[in-house]
Amino acid sequence: MGSSIILGIFWHFVGAASAACFYAPFKQVRRWSWETMWSLGGFFSWIVLPWTVSAILLPDFWGYYSSFSLSTLLPVFLFGAMWGIGNINYGLTMRYLGMSMGIGIAIGITLIVGTLMTPIIxxxxxxxxxSSGGQITLLGVFVALIGVGIVSYAGMMKERALGISTQEFNLKKGLLLAVMCGIFSAGMSFAMDAALPMHEAAKNAGISPLYVALPSYVVIMGGGAIVNLAFCFIRLATKPELSLKADLSLAKPLLLANALFSILGGVMWYLQFFFYAWGQANIPVQYHYVSWMLHMSFYVLCGGIVGLVLKEWSGVGKKPVRRLCLGALVIILAANIVGLGIAS
Structure with a gap:
């Protein structure tokens, strides 16, 4: 396995670790509605950071984007909006299925759809x-799916051991939302593929291969931002129990703390795709489709590790923890199989 491929897998792991940890700052927010918190964090994640990074990288910011036709930009934007819809469905999936079952089904579907649909299309x-390399790589995708399933099952065992139940559990509604989440969340993978002409133009503008994908995030995350912010603002305007005015009328120290924690969460959410770009840049073009599989499987892996570090698995017994560790090892094995497939 070449050093470049190993480095690509490593950066995908770093990005996934940022994704697995991003919600920790949001948990420190007090007396704010989820909509207000998510909007502020998202504003920095989807708008401020992509625009700032692109302005730093591009020698001619406006000239770069105006050089593309609508037929090039529109699919990138729409796939970004598709990913934004998946984000909203992700939260609703957790609401009706619980964390472990919801993550297992949603991540499993988006892993398959986002990974395999690109080469199919x-x-x-x-x-x-x-091809022998392709067969080994596809085997790695299948093994990763098994690992995600094992980790998710370990999570279900943990919830049962701790007596955690989903008050609004609805299997039929939850499964429908999980399928929608899995399909729509794969829009990020499709958007990255549709943005390849933008990556090439960034490369021609003298940007390092590590950073060529970042200017496309202005368009991709712009689509996701419109969907997410519209959803939050509509709820804030129409739900009597929600009030942006009340959220902003808190004492200044708490208001500042909430803002900083929300912004930190948004920054960590953006960094997952910052390092995703680094990971993809180190993987041969013909195997770019596995970047999504590596990102999503490492996301589940890192989520389990974070849970262990934060002692969320204390008191559940040895069996769920052993199952979690087994799933983690299977995901690591899958990453190595994919690496071998790419290198062969």
Missing amino acids: QGKFGALVH
């Missing part, structure tokens, strides 16, 4: 199936 799936 490009007409390259047949070539992958008939």
Whole structure:
């Protein structure tokens, strides 16, 4: 396995770790509605940071974006909006299925859809199936899916041991939302593929290969921002129990703390895709489709590790923890199989 491929897998792990930890600052927010907290964090994640980073990288910010036709930008934007819809469905999935079942189904579906649909749409799936490297890589995707399932099952065992139940549990509604979340969340993978002409233009503008994907985030996350912010603002305006005015009328120390924690969460959410770009840059172009599989499987892996570090698994017994560790090892094995497939 080449050093570049190992580095690519490592950066995907770093990005996934940031994604797994991003909600920790949000948990420190007090007496704010979820909508206010999510909007502020998202504003920095989807708008401020992508625009700032692109302005720093691009020698001619406006000239770069105006050089693309609408036919190039529109799919990138729409796939970003698709990813934004997946974000909203993700939260609703947790509401009706609980964390472990919701994550297992939603991440499993988005892993498969986001990873395999790109080569299928490009007409390259047949070539992958008939090449030794492609076969090994696809085996790694399958093994990763098994690992995600094992970790998710360990999470269900943990919830049962701790007596955690979902008050609004609704299997039929939850499964529908999980499927929608899995499909729509894969929009980020599709958007990255649709943005390849933007990456090439950034490269031609003299930007390092590590950073060529970052200017496309202005368009991709712009689509996601419109969906998420519209959802939050509509709820704030129409739900009597929610009040932006009340959220902003808190004492200044608490208001400042809430703002800082929300912004920190948004920064960590953005960093997952910052390092995603670094990971993808170190993987051969013909295997870019596995970047999404690495990101999502490492996301589940890091989520389990974070839970252990924060002692969320204390008192659940040895069996769920052993199952979690087994799932983590399977995901690590899957990453190595994918790496071997890419290198062969």
